Structure formats: structure tokens, C-alpha cells
Amino acid sequence: MSKFDQFKAKLRPGQTYRRAELAQWSTAVDRHLKEALQAGALTKLAGGLYYAPKETAFGKAPPQDDTLVATFLKGGPFLLASPNAYNALGVGTTQLHNKTVVYNHKRHGKFALGGRTYDFRMKPAFPKKLSREFLLVDLVSNLDQLGEDPREVLERVKDRLSSSDTARLTKAAQTYGSERAKKFFARALAEVGVQDAA
Structure with a gap:
């Protein structure tokens, strides 16, 4: 041989x-x-x-995305996400995005790997896997990049809060949200709490 x-x-x-x-x-x-x-x-x-x-x-x-990203980053942790996942939240986002976001602790920027573009974003914290609560927080954090009407989307997010696990959502907002997302959820969840108490 x-x-x-x-x-x-x-x-x-x-x-x-x-x-x-x-x-x-x-x-x-x-x-x-x-x-x-x-x-x-x-x-x-x-x-x-x-x-x-x-x-x-x-x-x-x-x-596979996870194999490729793990090799590029020389290991984890990382979280693969796509803005398309927001469309399943029922808050009016419908656009399809041809990109994969990689939350990680090592690299930042857009990288073309194998003919596809990956948007690497350094974040101090992210969950091991996607959850509905994380996606709602992530949606509000990235609202300016989506090309949807921000006011309409935020109103629909507010409408969804009463059917959400508010404890998990509060924790997700505090742990993973941008400053804007933290403020939005603190205010919106307080309003829901007032309505629930009424």
C-alpha cells in the first residue's frame, strides 16, 4: 500500500x-x-x-452543519440557529433567510465554508439547544436585521406572552437577550402579570 x-x-x-x-x-x-x-x-x-x-x-x-462548524471552531460549545426558525413562533415573520447563525465564544464574522455563508456571532451565553423562549428573545434582539415591521412583530410577540411560560421567558431574556430585549420583556411581562392579576 x-x-x-x-x-x-x-x-x-x-x-x-x-x-x-x-x-x-x-x-x-x-x-x-x-x-x-x-x-x-x-x-x-x-x-x-x-x-x-x-x-x-x-x-x-x-x-453536516454541526460537523463542519465544530471542525472550524476546533470544538464547542456553539449553537446553530436560523432566522427561519422565527417563522414557527406565530408572530408574523414570514421571510426566508439563506443563512445560518452560529452563536459561539471564539469567532465573529461571516465565513464562507463549503460554498455556504455562516454568520458567526460571539455571545457570552447561549443555550445548548434552541427553545421557544430563546427564539422569542433572539427574535427581539435581532429585530432590526429581519426586514419585517418591528412594531407589528413586537405587538404579536406581546400577544403570545400570555400563552408562554413566563418564568422561562424571563430567565431567557435576562440570560440571552440584548439590552433592548431585556427591557422589552421586562416591560411586556410586567403588563401580562398585571392583566393576569386583574
Whole structure:
């Protein structure tokens, strides 16, 4: 078995790699990378980032978002989110957005990885997984980026509060919200509390 075949045998379909990881399997990593790219055993996603394609019945599958992001960030924690998730909250947002937001502690900015753009945002805190409460808070925090009428959306968010878990929502707003979101939810939840007491 040639050195290149040994190198290629280490690659797992569906896995993403940094150049530094691949270098541990080769004494001539640049040559082997070039050969792997030519042979289709690897595809380049970005500078220093590679993917071993996984064959499916429909052709080569793109890398999974979580695998790709974990490799790019050299691990977690991170949270993948999309503004499209707001549309399921029933607060009137309908636009479709072609981007994935990555909340994390390491990188900030937009990065093209494997032909897709990821919007990395450094945040001091974010949950392990998306919840309805987090999405409502995140929606209010990012209202100016959505292209919807902010006043209409905020009114609909207020309408939803009476059917929400107010304790969890209060905690989510305090833990994850922007200053604007914290103020909005503190005021809106206080109004709901007054109405509930009436």
C-alpha cells in the first residue's frame, strides 16, 4: 500500500478535517492533499478546511452543519440557529433567510465554508439547544436585521406572552437577550402579570 493509499484510508466519509489533523497521517501532507483533491477523496471547504465526501443515492452529500462548524471552531460549545426558525413562533415573520447563525465564544464574522455563508456571532451565553423562549428573545434582539415591521412583530410577540411560560421567558431574556430585549420583556411581562392579576 502506497503512502497516499495509507493516508486516504484514514479519511472517513462525511467527516471534516483541518489541515493540522491531516498532517498527523502524512510526512508529505501538501502532496497528499493535492492527490486527495484530484482523486475526489477530499474537497476543499475553505483555507485549511477539508471534507471527505459521503456518497448517497443522490450523489455527494454536503457536510453536516454541526460537523463542519465544530471542525472550524476546533470544538464547542456553539449553537446553530436560523432566522427561519422565527417563522414557527406565530408572530408574523414570514421571510426566508439563506443563512445560518452560529452563536459561539471564539469567532465573529461571516465565513464562507463549503460554498455556504455562516454568520458567526460571539455571545457570552447561549443555550445548548434552541427553545421557544430563546427564539422569542433572539427574535427581539435581532429585530432590526429581519426586514419585517418591528412594531407589528413586537405587538404579536406581546400577544403570545400570555400563552408562554413566563418564568422561562424571563430567565431567557435576562440570560440571552440584548439590552433592548431585556427591557422589552421586562416591560411586556410586567403588563401580562398585571392583566393576569386583574
